Amino acid sequence: MSATTGVFTPKPGAAPLSRMIRAQALLETKMLLRNGEQLLLTVVIPTLLLVLFSAVDIVAVPTETAGGSGKAVDFLAPGILALAVMSTAFTGQAIATGFERRYGVLKRLGASPLPRWALMTAKTCSVLVTEVLQIVLLTVVAFALGWSPHGNPVWVVLLLILGTAAFSGLGLLMAGTLKAEATLAAANLVFLLLLVGGGVIVPLERFPGVLQDVLQLLPISALSDGLRDVLQHGAGLPWADLGILAVWTVLGLGAAARFFRWE
Amino acid sequence: MSLRRLPVMRSTSPGDVPRTPGREPAVEVTGLVKRYGTKTAVNGLDLTVTRGTVTAVLGPNGAGKTTTVETCEGYRRADAGTVRVLGLDPVADAAALRPRIGVMLQSGGVYAGARAEEMLRHTASLHAHPVDVDVLIERLGLGSCGRTTYRRLSGGQQQRLALAMAVVGRPELVFLDEPTAGLDPQARRATWDLVRELRTDGVSVVLTTHFMDEAEQLADDVAIIDGGRVIAQGSPESLCKGGAENTLRFTGRPGLDLASLLKALPADCAAAELTPGAYRVNGTIDPQLLATVTSWCAQNGVLPDRIAVERHTLEDVFLELTGKELRA
Numbered sequence: 001m002s003a004t005t006g007v008f009t010p011k012p013g014a015a016p017l018s019r020m021i022r023a024q025a026l027l028e029t030k031m032l033l034r035n036g037e038q039l040l041l042t043v044v045i046p047t048l049l050l051v052l053f054s055a056v057d058i059v060a061v062p063t064e065t066a067g068g069s070g071k072a073v074d075f076l077a078p079g080i081l082a083l084a085v086m087s088t089a090f091t092g093q094a095i096a097t098g099f100e101r102r103y104g105v106l107k108r109l110g111a112s113p114l115p116r117w118a119l120m121t122a123k124t125c126s127v128l129v130t131e132v133l134q135i136v137l138l139t140v141v142a143f144a145l146g147w148s149p150h151g152n153p154v155w156v157v158l159l160l161i162l163g164t165a166a167f168s169g170l171g172l173l174m175a176g177t178l179k180a181e182a183t184l185a186a187a188n189l190v191f192l193l194l195l196v197g198g199g200v201i202v203p204l205e206r207f208p209g210v211l212q213d214v215l216q217l218l219p220i221s222a223l224s225d226g227l228r229d230v231l232q233h234g235a236g237l238p239w240a241d242l243g244i245l246a247v248w249t250v251l252g253l254g255a256a257a258r259f260f261r262w263e
Numbered sequence: 264m265s266l267r268r269l270p271v272m273r274s275t276s277p278g279d280v281p282r283t284p285g286r287e288p289a290v291e292v293t294g295l296v297k298r299y300g301t302k303t304a305v306n307g308l309d310l311t312v313t314r315g316t317v318t319a320v321l322g323p324n325g326a327g328k329t330t331t332v333e334t335c336e337g338y339r340r341a342d343a344g345t346v347r348v349l350g351l352d353p354v355a356d357a358a359a360l361r362p363r364i365g366v367m368l369q370s371g372g373v374y375a376g377a378r379a380e381e382m383l384r385h386t387a388s389l390h391a392h393p394v395d396v397d398v399l400i401e402r403l404g405l406g407s408c409g410r411t412t413y414r415r416l417s418g419g420q421q422q423r424l425a426l427a428m429a430v431v432g433r434p435e436l437v438f439l440d441e442p443t444a445g446l447d448p449q450a451r452r453a454t455w456d457l458v459r460e461l462r463t464d465g466v467s468v469v470l471t472t473h474f475m476d477e478a479e480q481l482a483d484d485v486a487i488i489d490g491g492r493v494i495a496q497g498s499p500e501s502l503c504k505g506g507a508e509n510t511l512r513f514t515g516r517p518g519l520d521l522a523s524l525l526k527a528l529p530a531d532c533a534a535a536e537l538t539p540g541a542y543r544v545n546g547t548i549d550p551q552l553l554a555t556v557t558s559w560c561a562q563n564g565v566l567p568d569r570i571a572v573e574r575h576t577l578e579d580v581f582l583e584l585t586g587k588e589l590r591a
Contacts, residue, residue, distance in 0.1 A: 019388065031377060
């Protein structure tokens, strides 16, 4: 009776989890790399800033502080790496996820065999892959500009990962609670504000004392300061900065988990 | 009231579909209530979908169609009542249920920058035994736009891609929310053919629609929803029969004596000459009745011209039940 084996004869089943996550991460990464505005944010702007500010003395950077080679790139490169992390984990992820929510992509995936945690894992993988590409590119450019980094690479990786977690939490919180257009505007605005006020290219010492104390607590400041301590000054594990990033991670991911709306 | 001629035959009935007896229904909804704030979207709705059948959920905008379907899909939590899909609770048993169902949302669901074929292949890769993607692309005429990104697809192409994504995982049950909205006639026919094929292959289908002819063409079972409740459910034939009587019209010589015709017809029939030479018979129009009328004409030396059997359509039934136009 059930000898019929048509094209659609039911044979349901989820693919193995590892395959689903790999496929989803690959697709997410492709979407990101295919998006012109995203590339502008994650690749073009950080690279341009690195080249421009290394070559031209627009913002007088404190190059003569202990440990550095005295070149502008030694100050800039860590800040630009922090910016790259923020552009992908926060701005890019917030905007992309916001529109995925708006266009029902998250909703549709919610009815697929892919569990939500696996979707988030895939998104994280995609962010990490993008960051690796960014870091490779920026490192090559920085070396070409005469960068001479110091310090323990393990601390650098630790900072980058914790920074990614903190920014992802904040980006997803924004994407999961605001309208897509509001996320687009806000994520870009925050990117710009933190670029200026987060010790990326403008040293925090340039700001008035009180403001400085506040700005230091921003995740971008902690990340750029921590990376600079290690890469420019060869410092040991930057506990204070890691601590700040850890607090932001707990707050951001916690709030995102609590308030994220899938539709 | 507008009467339309109905396509003559329906090919098969639910009984023809292979079914394993004793299995739970594909969908069983009892007393479903769903509120959004103060608004009650679904108000005590009952719906049963037999396995291997196509069920059309028909109703005007705001009737509660999408809310009902999305509750079955696990997107909404029922405020009251029970929902069982393939015997499972769509929310509590979501992980077990999701691989077994296919979902086509009313709109969206695809990355704006994803290419049609890429997205379909991705969806296939989430399933253990997907349909051959090339076959599906060909079946739904998506070949010409396989490399086009979703945002550049026409509305009809987007619809067909969403349909393909719903069936690619070889689900036991698919939910199609207005699968032919905005399609041109050709694409609509391709969608209908696919739904028929699903049914032949033993897939249960629940589709929502505004289109009467769609329900009449595709569905074994129609549930008419209004105000958050099912106000009628049955096969298209039984629903149409349950409505007002059907009509037979013919033209002939003016001034025929209808009394003799009425004597020959069953007692519940009526006949009238509407305008000179234009006759109408109301009643249960079956082959017997048609034969009676033609032989009566023969006895009276009349060549009945333009004989037309008009049956009530679902549209009429809907209008009678709700007092509303479907596509207002």
